[in-house]
Amino acid sequence: MTNTFTPVQIANELNISTTTLRRYEEQGLLPDVPRTIGNHRSYLPIHFQAFITIRSLLQGYDIPTVYEVMRKIKNGDQVQALWLVNNQLYLNQVEKQRVEEILMLIKNADFSKYRNVKMTNAMTIGKVAEMAGVNASAIRHWEKEGLIVSERDKENGYRIFNVVELRKILVISSLRKTIYYIENMKELLKAFELQSYSKIDQAFQLALQNLNEKLVTQFKGAAQLMKYVDFYTEEDRTCK
Numbered sequence: 381m382t383n384t385f386t387p388v389q390i391a392n393e394l395n396i397s398t399t400t401l402r403r404y405e406e407q408g409l410l411p412d413v414p415r416t417i418g419n420h421r422s423y424l425p426i427h428f429q430a431f432i433t434i435r436s437l438l439q440g441y442d443i444p445t446v447y448e449v450m451r452k453i454k455n456g457d458q459v460q461a462l463w464l465v466n467n468q469l470y471l472n473q474v475e476k477q478r479v480e481e482i483l484m485l486i487k488n489a490d491f492s493k494y495r496n497v498k499m500t501n502a503m504t505i506g507k508v509a510e511m512a513g514v515n516a517s518a519i520r521h522w523e524k525e526g527l528i529v530s531e532r533d534k535e536n537g538y539r540i541f542n543v544v545e546l547r548k549i550l551v552i553s554s555l556r557k558t559i560y561y562i563e564n565m566k567e568l569l570k571a572f573e574l575q576s577y578s579k580i581d582q583a584f585q586l587a588l589q590n591l592n593e594k595l596v597t598q599f600k601g602a603a604q605l606m607k608y609v610d611f612y613t614e615e616d617r618t619c620k
Contacts, residue, residue, distance in 0.1 A: 385422075385424075385427070385428055386421070387401050390428055409430065410454065426611040429604070430450065432604055433605050437605060440468075440594055440600070441601060442468075445468055449461045452464070461605075465601075469595075472595055481495070482494075483554075483580075486551075486580060487577070497511055500542075503540060503542075505530070508541050511546065527548065527562070527566060527569060528541075548569050552569070558586050558590055559583065
């Protein structure tokens with residue numbers, strides 16, 4: 381394997397720009413980069429693997445997490461970096477379980493309880509947000525887009541939601557990462573109201589498929605991460 385790489389060589393290999401490589405370096409995601417006599421960057425195999433790792437992780441993890449993982453590894457905190465990745469895997473599993481729970485809830489046509497919490501026809505926005513696992517701001521946005529409606533408490537003017545609207549919120553919260561367009565979501569909610577559960581089932585199956593694909597992508601990123609960590613492990617062995 382080549383001992384050194386130019387920015388152009390790595391950029392061409394990974395099909396990205398040299399500007400992107402510099403940005404990663406400026407963000408503190410890489411080990412210190414040596415320079416040639418002419419002050420040009422001279423990347424080593426560890427840097428090449430770092431770039432591969434970043435690009436692979438970005439396919440399955442959010443940008444802040446990827447950047448924090450790379451910075452922790454650079455600072456010698458590999459274990460905490462791995463825990464960050466593990467937490468993202470856990471969140472994906474939690475999302476999958478939630479989608480499966482709501483799909484089962486719909487199939488059983490039992491909307492009296494969700495996760496042992498009784499549904500009523502006078503639930504606050506905070507309550508439904510907690511049950512759906514989303515922020516109250518998301519619910520207000522969905523109402524603004526006409527996906528759901530609320531009533532107002534006559535005493536304090538606060539939003540209150542009934543069971544029907546909570547059902548919609550649970551569906552939206554489960555499929556929001558799969559169905560990107562408001563009009564498509566409106567059509568799906570209409571099918572839900574008409575008890576056309578075959579369309580609902582198809583949408584949920586697609587959501588589960590996306591989560592499965594995300595899991596595979598996350599593990600591919602984790603595999604590249606372990607190759608990167610191995611550079612530091614080998615370096616530690618050499619120093620001993």
